[in-house]
Amino acid sequence: MKVSLKKLGLVLTGLGMSSSLLAQTSDSTKNYVKPLSGTGSYRVWSIGIHGGMTSLNTLFQDKTDYMTANEKIGYGGYVKAQVLHTLGIQGNFFRGTLQGSGPRVASYSAQRFKTDINYAVDLAAVFTLANINWSNSQTYIQPYISAGAGNMAFKSTLTTASGAETKVGTDNTWYIPVGAGFKINLGPSVNLDLGYQVNFVNTDGLDQYYLGDHRDKFGYAHAGLEFSLGSTKKPQLATHNPVASIRNEYLMGERALQIQLDQQKAENAKLRTDLDAMNANVARLTADSDGDGVLDINDKCPGTPSGTKVDGSGCPLAPPVTKVIVTEEDRRVVKDAIKNLEFDLGKATIRPRSFPSLDRVAQLLIDKNFSLKLAGHTDNTGSAELNMRLSKDRAESIKAYLVEKGANASRIEAVGYGMTQPIATNKTAAGRQANRRVEFTLY
Incomplete structure (x- = not known):
């Protein structure tokens, strides 16, 4: 059963641009990176492979040279360098087949065409849309858009109504790929890549049907895997959220200050307890309950009546002996x-x-x-x-x-x-x- 690439492309693009994807995030700080750190703190290199279906029909639908676009297989790979949290430079390679039948002009002798793209290489800028938010350090799903320029080589085969085939020699032209999609993090180093790409080709001969001043284009819906290179101790730059990292740094600093404040309060409480105990000891050691001038700790005769003269031990002094002379x-x-x-x-x-x-x-x-x-x-x-x-x-x-x-x-x-x-x-x-x-x- 054939699948309509037009409908599939619309679904993929809608999902890729949906704001609901922005909410699917993770609060993990396992690979926390200090804000404003250089790219050396991240993994920036990755490679990917993908495969999918090609079609002359695209989201930018207009009249194609053939009435029927047959979906065929395509595949490719890429190498990407993430230079910023939201921007990556990606080198792409693609091979695939295009096929259509029923020329729009009935008098055209070829009833069907098949074009094999021997290679298509391009350099594209990939913009990640959903790794900037306040709440989470890392996103699970990252919508992206891409655009670039490259060169392709292809060869075509035309089939007449009688079934005769005519092979056309290899042609070469440049093209502009524009795409959108989203990546799903399957693990620290593996992402699922779902995307759709429209390739604007600088020729009307991709299908070997020349209908006025018309440039051909084709769509490619794909699914693939992206592998992040480098140490798993570092997060992927494309999935890391710098804004949330700054927020986390603030919260961590606030928490550290709160812990320091709590520790200081505990130390102050301990000092207060120690001071109260020391004051109690001082009061005990300096107490003079009977007011005789001798501290209780040294007073061997406590409770001496007020005004009584005492010796160094707090005991009353014997009254002075007055010598009485009786004449x-x-x-x-x-x-x-x-x-x-x-x-x-x-x-x-x-x-x-x-x-x-x-x-x-x-x-x-x-x-x-x-x-x-x-x-x-x-x-x-x-x-x-x-x-x-x-x-x-x-x-x-x-x-x-x-x-x-x-x-x-x-x-x-x-x-x-x-x-x-x-x-x-x-x-x-x-x-x-x-x-x-x-x-x-x-x-």
């Missing part, structure tokens, strides 16, 4: 007070005749800051409990009087011994009198 005159004042001291019978009330001598004792305590111990004693008359209370009350009574006169209460001690410490016998009145006494001790 004979001082003793005489005290002895006189003892001698003149009288209480009401069985009471702790001091009789007035004792006041003058006690006043002198009070003044002595004020002037010389003496300490005074008052010790009350009784005889054995009455119960021991009553005598103990009475001796204590009399000593306290004297202390109260002296304090009232200005003496320092903290330096006066009043105690009672009752009848426990007699200095004479309680069997006689004189002895009992001696035992009823209050002793004054200066110090």
